[in-house]
Amino acid sequence: MTADRVIRKILASARGHAFKNEARGLLLELCRIDTTQKRNPAKMRKAESACFDILERELKILDFLFSLERRAINPAIQNHRHFSSLQGRAVDKVYEGRSNLLCFIPGAKARAKGSSVALNAHIDVVAPFIPPRADGDVVYGRGACDDKGPVVSMIMALKILSHVMKETGLRWNKNVLAMFVIDEETGGNGSLSLAMDRNLKKFYDSILVGECTGLKLYPANRGAVWYRAELTQPAFETSAYVIEELEKEGRAIRAESRHPLFPSRPVQTCHGMIGTFGEHPSRICGATSFTIRFRRRPAKETEPLVRDCIESGLHEYVGLYGDKMKILDESTGKPIVKRHYDLRRDGNGFRIDVHGASGHMGALAQRDGAITKMAHFVRALAASRSKLESLNGEMEMELRNADKDGPLILEGGQGFLPTHDISEIMERLRKAAQRAAGANVKMTYEKLHNVAFDGDPGSRAMLNALAAAKRCQAPQNKPLIGWTASCDARLFATEYSGMNVLTFGPGKLAHAHADNEQISLTEIRRASEILALFLLKQTGTLNFA
Numbered sequence: 001m002t003a004d005r006v007i008r009k010i011l012a013s014a015r016g017h018a019f020k021n022e023a024r025g026l027l028l029e030l031c032r033i034d035t036t037q038k039r040n041p042a043k044m045r046k047a048e049s050a051c052f053d054i055l056e057r058e059l060k061i062l063d064f065l066f067s068l069e070r071r072a073i074n075p076a077i078q079n080h081r082h083f084s085s086l087q088g089r090a091v092d093k094v095y096e097g098r099s100n101l102l103c104f105i106p107g108a109k110a111r112a113k114g115s116s117v118a119l120n121a122h123i124d125v126v127a128p129f130i131p132p133r134a135d136g137d138v139v140y141g142r143g144a145c146d147d148k149g150p151v152v153s154m155i156m157a158l159k160i161l162s163h164v165m166k167e168t169g170l171r172w173n174k175n176v177l178a179m180f181v182i183d184e185e186t187g188g189n190g191s192l193s194l195a196m197d198r199n200l201k202k203f204y205d206s207i208l209v210g211e212c213t214g215l216k217l218y219p220a221n222r223g224a225v226w227y228r229a230e231l232t233q234p235a236f237e238t239s240a241y242v243i244e245e246l247e248k249e250g251r252a253i254r255a256e257s258r259h260p261l262f263p264s265r266p267v268q269t270c271h272g273m274i275g276t277f278g279e280h281p282s283r284i285c286g287a288t289s290f291t292i293r294f295r296r297r298p299a300k301e302t303e304p305l306v307r308d309c310i311e312s313g314l315h316e317y318v319g320l321y322g323d324k325m326k327i328l329d330e331s332t333g334k335p336i337v338k339r340h341y342d343l344r345r346d347g348n349g350f351r352i353d354v355h356g357a358s359g360h361m362g363a364l365a366q367r368d369g370a371i372t373k374m375a376h377f378v379r380a381l382a383a384s385r386s387k388l389e390s391l392n393g394e395m396e397m398e399l400r401n402a403d404k405d406g407p408l409i410l411e412g413g414q415g416f417l418p419t420h421d422i423s424e425i426m427e428r429l430r431k432a433a434q435r436a437a438g439a440n441v442k443m444t445y446e447k448l449h450n451v452a453f454d455g456d457p458g459s460r461a462m463l464n465a466l467a468a469a470k471r472c473q474a475p476q477n478k479p480l481i482g483w484t485a486s487c488d489a490r491l492f493a494t495e496y497s498g499m500n501v502l503t504f505g506p507g508k509l510a511h512a513h514a515d516n517e518q519i520s521l522t523e524i525r526r527a528s529e530i531l532a533l534f535l536l537k538q539t540g541t542l543n544f545a
Helices: 003-014 017-031 041-059 075-079 148-168 189-195 235-255 302-321 361-366 370-383 385-392 422-440 460-471 489-495 521-538
Strands: 067-072 099-105 117-122 133-135 138-140 176-181 206-210 223-231 269-274 287-294 341-345 349-355 395-399 408-416 441-444 500-504 518-520
Touching (some): 003 148, 017 138, 041 067, 041 099, 041 148, 041 176, 099 189, 117 148, 117 521, 148 176, 148 521, 189 489, 206 460, 206 521, 223 422, 235 269, 235 395, 235 422, 287 385, 302 349, 302 370, 370 395, 385 395, 460 521, 518 521
Parallel strands (some): 117 176, 206 500
Antiparallel strands (some): 067 099, 138 518, 269 408, 287 395, 341 349
């Protein structure tokens, strides 16, 4: 049977009515399982095992030779340079009974033309958990886009190939390995355990990591490092100046980041958590709140002055980051931010609720960071302190719900390109924070620290993937560029220098980590088509232009 006829059968199978129904049901089933990070390893183990039960059920019906294995997390990851800290918890305790799921599909001709290939996607998600729902072609809920949608696209690609290869008599020339991993969102310890496994590496020599790339293929990723700033008194006002210096340093790093694979310079400075506000260092904080207290009940002219100060800070903020009240969210047709803040009287002062738009830090330019916006307000108010205090007595600003006796914790992430080493980025952030707060700030980097990497856009794997995308009429970037976010791909690219490492999958980055996280079933279907053709071409099982 000709390659064209095989391709037509694959596309017909993917485009049948049954595909979307099956993909929708599988994605909803996976998204109903809460795989957000929890301190209790037993709860994580239970949720991960429930997801793997579902994936094993789906994989067990494949009609070619394969084997399944839940491979335990290797405690030796703690000695690796890319290990993400567990904040003082023991590795053997945190990962006791936990694993990644592997599906081995052996090739029949070890010496045949082609490369053995691995697929990789993660089942963990960021907080907060959002139960899934379907509305026509779209599935909403936590993990729908990042990363259970890409997981489903891989499962469906294998199921399509199982049917078509049986019908056409095709046999795998080289190996295929599917990896379904844990703990990507917290730094990649699940994939790290597999990347450093030299025995496993004998089974594959190229890898495609599934992420929400909007069906675009990427040979490179930007890097990211998460910071934790511990601020002592006067912590809240000091945090506004620490944020300012971190933002300035981030802009300087961006200015220095000329790289041919990253023409847009995706160097984001994301502040994800402050006190009790925010859920994740690399999830843009969508709402914060602070108070202003005076010794005396505010004079009548105080409220207009406070509002003028806030408006001054807002003017500066939108000058730098844009006014998201004037930009429509493409998924809702409504403004990204309905209003920037609410100001109300509160005892001997005022309460200011700051509004933003949450999402993945990689989509920061399209969203709106409430923590950065709040810092502009606080600095503007502090600049008029003498006038405000002349009217009302001593003024104090505080983050709402903050622990008044302990330090204030600010957490976030800094993106960077292969133009900079991660150690340089960490040192520059540390110095920036100290410029603002001196000894009153302690900067640490115990969580995610993803290096940047730039692969070869002309590699065999990329050319094969581009051929697959062309057959499926999925337009690609011209010229090829790097992905504006970071993922587990960098673990394999840095562990095995020269190995072909791609990042690809359905879903938009702007929807990842967002309150309205979503994915189109049409994109999952198109990703499955591309993956199916890529696997056949990369392994030398089917040749086509």
